[in-house]
Amino acid sequence: MSVRVQTEDFEAGAEIAALRRGDPKIGAVAAFIGLVRDVNEGSAVRSMTLEHYPGMTERALEGIVAAAKGRFRIQHALVIHRVGELQPTDQIVLVVTAGSHRGDAFAACEFIMDYLKTRAPLWKKEQTGEGARWVEAREADDQAAARWCPDRAE
Amino acid sequence: MSVKLLYFASLREQVGSSGESLELPSGVASVAGLREHLVARGGVWQAALAGNRALRVAVNQDLAIASTAIKEGDEVAFFPPVTGG
Numbered sequence: 001m002s003v004r005v006q007t008e009d010f011e012a013g014a015e016i017a018a019l020r021r022g023d024p025k026i027g028a029v030a031a032f033i034g035l036v037r038d039v040n041e042g043s044a045v046r047s048m049t050l051e052h053y054p055g056m057t058e059r060a061l062e063g064i065v066a067a068a069k070g071r072f073r074i075q076h077a078l079v080i081h082r083v084g085e086l087q088p089t090d091q092i093v094l095v096v097t098a099g100s101h102r103g104d105a106f107a108a109c110e111f112i113m114d115y116l117k118t119r120a121p122l123w124k125k126e127q128t129g130e131g132a133r134w135v136e137a138r139e140a141d142d143q144a145a146a147r148w149c150p151d152r153a154e
Numbered sequence: 155m156s157v158k159l160l161y162f163a164s165l166r167e168q169v170g171s172s173g174e175s176l177e178l179p180s181g182v183a184s185v186a187g188l189r190e191h192l193v194a195r196g197g198v199w200q201a202a203l204a205g206n207r208a209l210r211v212a213v214n215q216d217l218a219i220a221s222t223a224i225k226e227g228d229e230v231a232f233f234p235p236v237t238g239g
Contacts, residue, residue, distance in 0.1 A: 034239050050238065051163050053231060056215035081238060093239055113239060119217065121210075121231075122238025123163035134164040137208075137235030 002077055003061040005052055007084040010094050019076050020098050026075060030105040032095045032113055038088035040135070043128040050083045050092070053121040057081070060120040064112055072108035074099035079112060081122060111148055118145040155226040157188070162233035165209065168202040178224075185211050186220040188230060208235055 012033060020026045036048050065077045076098040086092060093116070097108040116122075124135040160173040182191050189211070193203050203209065211218045212231040224230060 052238075053160070053162055053212070053215075053233070056212055056231065059215050060217075117239040118236065120238050121162065121212070121233060121236055123234065124237045125163070134234070135237040137237055 002065050002079065003058055004078075004080045005054075005057050005061070005083055006080065007082060009082070009091060010080045012091075012094055012096075015078060015080065015094060016096055016098075019078050019096055023075065023098075025100055026098045027100045028102040028105040029096060029098045030102070030109040031097075032093075032109050033091055034093040034113075036086050036088050036090045036092060040126060040128075043126075043130060045088060046127045046129070047088075048086045048127070049125045050081075050086065051123045051125065052081075052083045057121050061116065064115045064119060067115070068097070068108045068112050071111065072097075072099070072104040073101070074104050074108045077108065077112065079116065081116070081120070083122070114141070114145040114148065117141045155224075157224060157227070158229045160229065160231040162231065164234050165202055165232055169198050183224055184220065185213065185218050185222045185224065185230070188224055189220075189232075192232075203232065209233065210235060 012031060016029055016031060020029060038045055061079050065079060068074065068077055074097045078096040080094040082092055095109050095112050097105045099105045118141050126133055126135060156175060156177050159176055161169055161171055166172050178191065182188055189203055193200050210233050213222050213224060214229050
């Protein structure tokens, strides 16, 4: 299963070992871990709640992984995204890509994250000293995703 | 025709509902038409779904655009731009 949406934490080392186990063609593994920061937009963040769209979130992530596999020479990819209440320093998301060479592994990992941040139905709500607030989508994230399809850039 | 509607995140809080089953009048057959139909409820619906609000829509769990057709039994979800990762 290349995509998991779960409340439980994950252990990156174990996930990487499982992803590449027994595959001697793998020469490169790239991994990204996203974490909860204790400050955002100038406010202290006490906790964060991640909401998702059960069914569609998994489907969207599987589509992004399939697109990455079609575009880059990678043999394996894994996405784990946590939902529910998280605290500063908690892990939010893990993306792992594995292939023969580092170039495609790095690129596929970044591609998956850029698309995840703009296409997968997940929403963050922060509890701050000034109350609760929904995190606003960032233009920079749209730009990051758009650079993978230059023909559609402005 | 009847459709299942879902609302998520800040939009869910604004309209005070996570979803509903809705019987649509004949003539409402696209995402844009459905959005107008909901805006016509007025009040929080108008405020949350008005055309100047950046919203995403999914039909049967695939991202959709304003012209996407809606059919009997479809699941249509409205939500704000996503912020995961």
